Amino acid sequence: MSRSEALVDIDWVAQHGSDAGVVLVEVDEDTTAYDGGHIEGAVKLDWKADLQDPVRRDFVDREQFSALLSERGISDDDTVVLYGGNNNWFAAYAYWYFKLYGHRDVRLMDGGRKKWELEARPLSTEKVTRPVTTYTAAEPDNTIRAFRDEVVGAIGSKSLVDVRSPDEFAGRLLAPAHLPQEQSQRGGHIPTAVNVPWSKAANDDGTFKSDDELRTLYGDAGVDFDGDIIAYCRIGERSSHTWFVLQELLGQPNVKNYDGSWTEYGSLIGVPIAVGDEPGQA
Incomplete structure (x- = not known):
């Protein structure tokens, strides 16, 4: 593509x-x-x-x-x-x-x-x-969809891209600031995920940035273009935007959207969670 x-x-x-x-x-x-x-x-x-x-x-x-x-x-x-x-x-x-x-x-x-x-x-x-x-x-075609068990297994082994705001990523908010702070039971992010807010892929007029700008954006954040990539947000809509950028615009063949996203992961029993601005350890 x-x-x-x-x-x-x-x-x-x-x-x-x-x-x-x-x-x-x-x-x-x-x-x-x-x-x-x-x-x-x-x-x-x-x-x-x-x-x-x-x-x-x-x-x-x-x-x-x-x-x-x-x-x-x-x-x-x-x-x-x-x-x-x-x-x-x-x-x-x-x-x-x-x-x-x-x-x-x-x-x-x-x-x-x-x-x-x-x-x-x-x-x-x-x-x-x-x-x-x-x-x-x-x-x-579930090759473009990530499920819970794959996501848990991806910690430390695949590129996890959290496309939410920095405050959501760090656990200071559970949802965008203008929305009710509900749904997930815990705040934070999946350990080893990098935070690249979806909006960084767009220009001020809503159009997508150039391919070179986009590749630099994700590469500088630590996304491994040679490995598998899973994007997630809160309910899957913002991460669909990032999935589109990575797979459809940049032509990455190995990208999945985790539509369960933080609403699912943040309510699971016993899974690892990282809080703060750093990716955290596997």
Whole structure:
């Protein structure tokens, strides 16, 4: 994968967003922004209501994902362009879902909603409906997903990248400062993890930094590009952004997203935890 295959810019979206076979999708946890105005023709995905299982702590399964995309009018062979707020946090998470379920052509709009609005591009409040399709998701590709036991076993042997804020990493906060401090039972980070906040990969306008800048960012932090890499955050959305950078932009073939993230790990019984600003020992 390369930048040209994984990203489109806002000019491309303005020119091709209404082309046959192209589907624009806005993805957010809070969809009030979409309701107030979205890119013309973009369908809405609510990360929590549409993409999370209503009972288990997991995302929707293959059958649920197929039914969702069929209902939203997305076909297996469509070029799906995802965008959203927060510099594409939840759009990147959805991108990871699409990849996990085998969609062949999915892209992120570089800069997301922020870049579109900074350039005062037009927004529409018109309700978007598309003809129902018959979407068939593939079996999940768990080579891009890390689970609990693999993460515990990775301590000291694989590159663990904690993409949360320094205060979350150190254990001073359990969640971003603007959110309730809840969910995990303990603060801190997985021992030997390096802290590279997801936002360091983005420019002020929300677009991704250059490949050279990104490789330097992670290399200087101690990420081993020749070994296996696991990214995590609190619930998996910010680490999806970092997974996208490492695998889709930089072409690393060995990157997994730990979507259980700190909400799971910080509540496990008996696992090692490091606190403070240093990675800690295995």
